[in-house]
Amino acid sequence: MADTRRSSMGRQAIDGWQEQDAYTPWRKLYCYLQRAGAVKSIKRGTHRRMRREAIAEIRREMP
Known part of the structure; x- marks a missing residue:
């Protein structure tokens, strides 16, 4: 079974x-x-960046 975890986890x-x-x-x-x-605005920016990176990684993995 392949490892399905992403680096963002x-x-x-x-x-x-x-x-x-x-x-x-x-x-x-x-x-x-x-x-x-x-603090909320800083964390919101961090989570937004993490989501953007995860979406980009998923798009790279798609054929």
């Missing part, structure tokens, strides 16, 4: 200092992440 690839700050416990110490919606 598992641990998230962090791309940039904002994502690194938002996904670590240090986010409680940074003042710019205490504003309403700051």
